[in-house]
Amino acid sequence: MKAPTNILISRTDSLGDVVLTLPVAAVIKQHFPEMTVGFIGTAYTKAIIESCPYIDVFVDKEEFLNQPVTLAGEPPQCLLHILPRAEIAKRAKELQIPLRIGTTNRWFHWLTCNKLVKLSRNRSHLHEAQLNLKLLKPFGIDHDFSLPEIAELTDMSNLSVLPPQFATLLQADKFKIILHPKSRGSAREWDLNHYVSLIKLLDTEKFQIFISGTANEKAGLQPLLEAVGERVTDISGLMTLPEFIPFIAACDGLVACSTGPLHIAAALQKHALGIYQPMRPIHPGRWQPIGEHVKVFVLNKTCNDCRVDKTSCPCTQAIQPIEIKAYLDTLYDDIFVH
Template identity: 40%
Template sequence: MPNSNGCVAKTPEHIILSRPDSIGDVMLTLPTAGLLKRAFPGIRITFLGRTYTRPVLACCAHVDEIITLEDLQADDPIACLRAIQADALVHVFPHKAVARWAKAAGIPIRIGTSHRWWHWTTCTHRVAFSRKRSPLHEAQLNLKLLAPLLHVPTIGPGELAGLSGFSAPPPAQRIAQWIGSGICTVILHPGSKGSAVEWGLANFASLIHLLQDGSYTVIVTGTQAEAEHYRTVLPLNGPHIVDAGGALSLHELIGLIGASTALVAASTGPLHIAAACGIRAIGLFSPRRPIHPGRWAPIGADAHALVADPACPTCAAGKPCDCIHRISPMRVKELIDAAPTR
């Protein structure tokens, strides 16, 4: 039964946060875990994610246990969820099979958005809100799903950044040698695996040229497939350039990011990792909804989101647009130059 505030009467002792989604989405869900820990001291949090996001979750002090969608799919998912003995499961990212398993496992409190039809048959509590039309940041929207558990305060993205509980491991030895003493390390991450509108390799090439004054070590990162593409365009033969494309595990990439000075990327996972690590995170965005920085900007003490024209009429009309390409490489360089020395 709910209490006078509309929240469940019994304080939960163990909650599953379910977001089997991409790295950036998981990063922006970590403050939800932080708020739960603050509201319910002593609570246990299990995070249900994808296998490839496990290294991210392992860096979060608020996550006590990690289970993956792939592990559940390879086993008896209902028995596995039942064995966790959780009081509640919050579907931060709707997943039809997970919702069905959670109900069959008998998890007492199951919370999801009212905008998925299967939640009407699988969830005990449904929260009505629209992510697509909301002016709120993704990290703020995630908190709305906690309404059946607690009174959710109004928290700005800056305060939410302090709730992530994220800390990077030290860089691996082979990576530490790339980070020179007395020279700033800048990571350029040109690709997004199709998850964002990208700045373009021509702009990254111009930025690399601007950074070749001896003040910076430039490390270019990405998947093997992305590297095969960017190697045809980017000038990678300079004395202070490291091509790390396809060479790093996610754990190693997190360690590298945490030890660097700045990172430049579109709206993608490494950008959000950089923001959580407290380094200068420079995000390159389109102002078009729902991919605009108001929803997806990096959150952190030194996080920045750039657009070429906040009032772009094409983006305002919701049409595909390449105005992101007009963000000046010199504008990005100036932000890098002003980054605090680490």
């Protein structure tokens, strides 16, 4: 198949999902260096998309659905549906984009796409990022990418400059760790009391601890902040995403459940410490962050006890603060002592 001169990658959901899609752009550029790569996203994820040097054009989802779109002055020639969305598939057909790639397990792709890839995410043992790359098969790219290979393909180096008011918060002689307790409801969260215990276990002469979260999560973080006092610096609700990304890059590590900032930290080659569940499909085999410095905390078991009742997740709460403290101490020694 003759390769098009441009392509639109479509992934319009959350931060972590978009981070795990960036390697698709990298592989396309490796194989077709002259191809213009566009990415359909949302205002929420724009900063992540624009941080990737392999993506030439950000296209807002609403603009794609309602306005003419060009890539380097040309109409789109290919649309790759990483995340199936019926309205985007319909619009791509209306625009008569010549090559429209989707999966066989979405009925609307049979009506709107002209190249289908057999791919079932729910039944797969592959990581989400590996599944994304499977959709490049129509271009003759049928390599089974390992997670270390994908880590090398993940690039978020086009960063905004960290504003001075945030840069001055950082202490160069300490291990700068961000704790991000909330997930906007996207993941099973570690109890705030565990974060309190972890903070009290960490030596503040060695660690500078930041608490991050969105403005909407700030109220929910108050019990934690009141319990730990001046041991932490509260940055929740203070930064936009284009500011938070370079702030993560300026720190040494981040602790969180399966949420966007954890994936961002891993992509920036920071120490990303993730708290996960031993349950498909939210287990780390499918959703762990990808990077050179990733550590996952998860029980060594298979569990489905809270599949229906998500309000309590004993496997998440069974991860003990002392485990994470011990790992952070090792990281501190590696960086500042050895």
